Amino acid sequence: MFFALIESSRSALISIYAHGLRSFLTTLGIVIGVASVIAVVSVTQGMSSFIGDTFATLGSNSLTIRSFTPFEDQMKGIRARLTPEDMELIEKRGEGIASITPVLYATRSSQIKYGSQTAFSQIMGTTYAFQEVSQSYISIGRFLAQSDNDTRRRVAVIGEKVRENLNLPDNPINEYVEIGGEWFKIVGMLEPKGEIMGQSQDDMVLTPYNTMRSLLGNQTRADISIQLSLTETADAENVSQQLTTLLRNAHDLASDEDDDFVIQTAEQLMETFDTIINMVTIVIGGIVSISLLVGGIGIMNIMLVSVTERTREIGICKAIGAKRHHILLQFLIEALLLSLLGGLVGLGIGYGLGTLISNSIPSFPPANIPLWSVGLALGFSGFVGVLFGILPAAKAANLDPIDALRYE
Amino acid sequence: MALIELSGITKYYEMGDQVVKALDGIDIAVEKNDYLAFIGSSGSGKSTMLNILGCLDKPTTGEYHLNSKNVEALDANELSEIRNLEIGFIFQSFNLLPRATALGNVMQPLVYRGIGLSKRKEMAMEALNRVGLGDRTDHLPNQLSGGQRQRVAIARALVTNPSILLADEPTGNLDSKTTIEIMQLFDELHSEGHTLIVVTHEDEIAQHCRRIVEMKDGKVFNDSTSHSAKVSH
Numbered sequence: 001m002f003f004a005l006i007e008s009s010r011s012a013l014i015s016i017y018a019h020g021l022r023s024f025l026t027t028l029g030i031v032i033g034v035a036s037v038i039a040v041v042s043v044t045q046g047m048s049s050f051i052g053d054t055f056a057t058l059g060s061n062s063l064t065i066r067s068f069t070p071f072e073d074q075m076k077g078i079r080a081r082l083t084p085e086d087m088e089l090i091e092k093r094g095e096g097i098a099s100i101t102p103v104l105y106a107t108r109s110s111q112i113k114y115g116s117q118t119a120f121s122q123i124m125g126t127t128y129a130f131q132e133v134s135q136s137y138i139s140i141g142r143f144l145a146q147s148d149n150d151t152r153r154r155v156a157v158i159g160e161k162v163r164e165n166l167n168l169p170d171n172p173i174n175e176y177v178e179i180g181g182e183w184f185k186i187v188g189m190l191e192p193k194g195e196i197m198g199q200s201q202d203d204m205v206l207t208p209y210n211t212m213r214s215l216l217g218n219q220t221r222a223d224i225s226i227q228l229s230l231t232e233t234a235d236a237e238n239v240s241q242q243l244t245t246l247l248r249n250a251h252d253l254a255s256d257e258d259d260d261f262v263i264q265t266a267e268q269l270m271e272t273f274d275t276i277i278n279m280v281t282i283v284i285g286g287i288v289s290i291s292l293l294v295g296g297i298g299i300m301n302i303m304l305v306s307v308t309e310r311t312r313e314i315g316i317c318k319a320i321g322a323k324r325h326h327i328l329l330q331f332l333i334e335a336l337l338l339s340l341l342g343g344l345v346g347l348g349i350g351y352g353l354g355t356l357i358s359n360s361i362p363s364f365p366p367a368n369i370p371l372w373s374v375g376l377a378l379g380f381s382g383f384v385g386v387l388f389g390i391l392p393a394a395k396a397a398n399l400d401p402i403d404a405l406r407y408e
Numbered sequence: 409m410a411l412i413e414l415s416g417i418t419k420y421y422e423m424g425d426q427v428v429k430a431l432d433g434i435d436i437a438v439e440k441n442d443y444l445a446f447i448g449s450s451g452s453g454k455s456t457m458l459n460i461l462g463c464l465d466k467p468t469t470g471e472y473h474l475n476s477k478n479v480e481a482l483d484a485n486e487l488s489e490i491r492n493l494e495i496g497f498i499f500q501s502f503n504l505l506p507r508a509t510a511l512g513n514v515m516q517p518l519v520y521r522g523i524g525l526s527k528r529k530e531m532a533m534e535a536l537n538r539v540g541l542g543d544r545t546d547h548l549p550n551q552l553s554g555g556q557r558q559r560v561a562i563a564r565a566l567v568t569n570p571s572i573l574l575a576d577e578p579t580g581n582l583d584s585k586t587t588i589e590i591m592q593l594f595d596e597l598h599s600e601g602h603t604l605i606v607v608t609h610e611d612e613i614a615q616h617c618r619r620i621v622e623m624k625d626g627k628v629f630n631d632s633t634s635h636s637a638k639v640s641h
Contacts, residue, residue, distance in 0.1 A: 007519050018507050316503045319464060320564065321492020321520040323485045401464050405503065 004329055012334035015306075016341075023338060026302040029295025030342030030384065031349065034377045036288040038350025042367040043357055044281040050365030051273050061232075061266075062133050063240060065090075065247075066225040068262045080260035081223040089250055090226065094243055096234025101129035102224045104212045106180065112166065112205060113178040119165035121158075123179060123205045125212020126227075133227045141173045141188030148187075148208040155211075156184040159202035160192040179205065180215050236265045289380065295342065296384035303335050303392035314396050315404025328397035335389025336382060343381030347374060409476055411571060411603060412438035412461065417470035419456050419626075430456040431467065432626035438572075438605065443598040445614035446607045448623035455576070457623065458607045462495050462574045463487045475571050492520050496565025500577035502557040504549040510536060510560045511545040517568050535567040536560070539593060555586035562593065566602075573597065575606045579613060591616050 016023045067080040087102050094100075106123035113119075130136065131143050138157070148155050156177065163172050172186045184207060193201035207215075216222060230239055240263040247261055307314070314327055354367035419431040430453050438444055446454040459465035460472065463479055464487075472479040474494055482490065497503075504513045514532035523531070536542055539559040549557055558578060565573050575594070579587040595616060598604055606617060614620050622630040 003522050003524075014507065312503070313505055316505060317516070317520075318488060319462070319491060319497050319503070320517040321488050321568075323488045323520065325485075326520055402459055405464075405499075 004326060005333070008326070008329040008333045009337065011330055012337050015334055016337060019306075022302065023341075026299055027295070027338045027342030027345075029298040030292065030339045030381050031295075031346040033289065033292035033295045034343045034346025034381055035350035035353060036291065037285055037377055037380075038347055038369060038373060039353040039357065040284045040288055041281060041373040042351060042354030042369045043364075044277055044284070045370050045373070046354070046358055046365045046368035048274060048277045048281075049368050051277070052270065061234075061236060062135075062227060062229045063236065063243075064225060064227050064264045065243065065261055066264075067223050068260060070258065079223070082226060082261055083222075084224065086247060086250060087224065087226050089246060090228070090243060093246055094228075094239070096231050096239045098229045098231045098234075099129040099132045100226065100228040101127045101133050102209055103130070103227055104209055104216070104222060104224045106212065106216070111179070112162065114166040114168055114175065117166045119162065121162050121165070121203050121205050123207065123212075125207050125209040125215075127209050130206065130227065133229045136193070137191050138188045139191045140171060141186070143188055144206060144208050149210050152211045152214055153208060154182055154184045155187045155208065157188040157190060157206040158186055159190045159200075159204045161200045161203040162205055163189065165203075177205075179207070182215060236267065240265070292380060292384055295381075296339065296388040299335055299338055299385060300388035300391060303331060303389060304395065306334075307331065307392045307396040310396075311399060311404050311407040314399050315401050315407065318399070318401035319405060324397040327399075328393045331393035331396045332386065332389045335393065336385040339381045339385030339389075340378065343378045346381070347377060350377075409473070410437040411440045411442070411475060412436075413471075413473040414460075415471045417460065417467045417472065419453075419460065419465070420468045429626045431460070434470070434626075434628060436621065436628060436631070438603065440571075440603055441598070441601050442603055442605075443594075443616075443618040444605045445617040445620050446605070446623055447609060447611070447614050447620060448629070449609065452623040453626040454607050454623050456626075458574060458576050458605075461572075461605060462497060463490045488520070492517055492568060494571040496568060496570040496573045498558070498561050498565050498573060498575040498578050500580040502549070502554075502561045502581070504557060504560055504564075506549055509546050509548055510541060510552065510556075510563075513549070513560055514564045514567050517564060521568070531567055532563070535563040538566060539563045553586075554582050555589060558582065558586075558590055559593070562590075562597075566597070572603045572605055575604065577608055578606065579608075579610070587613075 065082060067082045069078060069080040073080070084102065087100065090097070091100050102125075104125035106125070110120050110123050111118060112121050112123065126144070127149055128144050128146055131138070137143075139160075141157070144155065144157055147153070156179070158168075158172065158177075162168075166177065168175055168177075168186075172189060175186050176183045177186060178184070190202065190204070190206075195201065213222060230236060243263055244259065248259065251260055253260065314322075317327065351367070351369055354369070358364045358367040414434050414436045417431055417434040418429065421428045421430055432453075434457070446457055448454045456465070460467050463474070463482075466480055466487075470480075474490065477490070479487070479490060491497075505516060508516065511529065511532050514535055515528040518528040518531060533542065533545065536545055539562050541556060541559050541563065544552060544556060544560075547556075549560070552560065558581075562573075578594070579590055582590060591613060594604055594606070598618075604617075606613060608614055619631070619633045621628055
């Protein structure tokens with residue numbers, strides 16, 4: 001059997017080579033199919049692995065709790081809230097929490113000014129624990145201190161993007177910026193984190209929590225969000241369960257009422273993105289693999305023509321002793337080799353295409369071809385070759401030697 | 409037991425509602441090292457005879473023993489094997505593989521026998537040398553003359569060392585000079601101990617043979633052993 005395989009491959013290669021142009025055109029469908037599948041997969045997978053890396057820097061074992069108001073309730077003017085009391089409760093009774101910080105977003109104005117420059121940014125009031133919870137560290141200056149919070153100091157820590165937008169000097173420490181009509185002194189700058197899906201992670205201004213509260217004025221019922229990081233042994237799922245119970249009790253929710261808050265883990269967020277990207281990969285990949293099928297039909301077509309064309313040859317081979325499997329293997333292997341060669345060429349072109357796309361679009365992550373997609377593309381084109389090669393090969397193998405010899 | 413034994417062989421074809429009796433009760437035996445010609449006009453059944461002798465076709469009824477093997481009990485694959493082992497075909501139109509060199513053509517039957525490449529080359533070279541084409545091994549069929557092509561075909565038939573050589577109008581496409589050369593080669597092969605069966609409608613060709621079987625309407629009309637057979641050395 002092995003001998004027959006080698007001999008069939010040999011004659012298949014000779015035949016493919018003898019009809020060079022035709023073989024190339026035949027396999028073009030497979031080339032294009034595989035190239036597009038690989039290009040799509042390489043771009044989306046590059047994006048996916050990039051997002052994975054980015055989320056890892058967000059702190060994988062942190063939780064974010066925010067209030068959540070269903071749309072229907074919003075229409076009725078009801079607003080769910082998380083209060084500082086909720087945070088105190090969690091701080092006191094929550095288990096497995098390493099550090100916890102409130103985050104209060106500036107609701108009225110997110111405008112920030114420096115000299116004549118004005119920019120919009122995400123302005124948050126928070127505490128020194130934020131840096132541990134969100135894995136945001138200082139590159140120059142210092143972070144917000146407990147005493148900043150206690151004395152409601154007007155100080156701010158800014159991200160790299162904010163400095164750029166405001167044309168602040170490279171070292172902006174001790175510069176003053178205007179937020180909501182008040183002057184804040186910049187005391188520190190955060191390490192840049194880059195972008196996630198085009199969203200800059202460095203476009204933020206941190207001020208002390210209490211400073212922000214006083215800035216927001218008499219809003220006693222301010223809605224905060226709570227970020228916390230877990231101890232190493234704590235399980236995110238268990239903790240969020242416990243916190244849910246805690247908060248539901250605190251908010252006096254009846255058992256048939258929905259939660260008026262959401263607890264999000266960074267991991268969950270990453271999984272959501274991953275799911276979306278995988279869906280995109282599968283859908284586009286699926287559409288593109290239709291072209292592989294079309295390519296396979298092209299191969300079948302040419303193989304059928306080739307069988308007819310070589311009817312006499314088949315007759316000769318049968319007359320001098322070829323058995324069914326000799327003829328079957330020869331044509332099957334020819335179809336298989338055609339589509340595998342097409343798959344290989346397509347692989348190269350697809351990789352080039354993917355690299356080209358990700359290089360030509362700025363801020364796009366580099367292309368990444370996972371091994372499974374190479375295997376899949378070659379496997380699938382091989383499968384297509386066998387699938388669409390069987391019919392012509394069987395036709396050839398079943399030819400009657402006398403009829404085949406007489407064929408003109 | 410003779411090399412070939414046919415008894416009660418018939419071959420019927422159905423053409424619409426008509427039954428054509430291509431062979432109608434043939435009993436014939438061919439001994440080893442026989443040199444036999446089937447002659448007859450077209451439609452006499454000699455081509456069908458050749459197909460059945462060559463195990464390309466099966467008779468409708470009757471028994472065919474080749475080298476003591478009962479052939480008509482075999483399936484398509486077993487017939488392929490018999491053709492490969494026992495029979496060397498030489499066709500009127502040469503029937504060489506167009507994309508294979510002379511050497512490749514001669515090696516081809518050995519592929520189906522499972523013989524390795526280097527051994528195949530060696531055997532094929534030997535056969536090509538035997539027919540006097542040792543210097544033309546790398547030529548494609550369309551680079552060879554008709555006589556050379558037929559020599560390649562004969563080498564291909566010889567290379568498997570078959571029990572019988574079956575030639576179907578072997579000189580039908582050749583000029584008279586080449587015809588003589590090819591028939592001389594046949595005579596030599598006969599004297600070397602090969603068994604040859606030639607189907608022809610040319611008396612000149614048949615005169616080379618030792619035994620002439622004339623066919624008519626699917627039956628053996630005349631079976632004579634000629635003593636005037638020219639055996640050249």
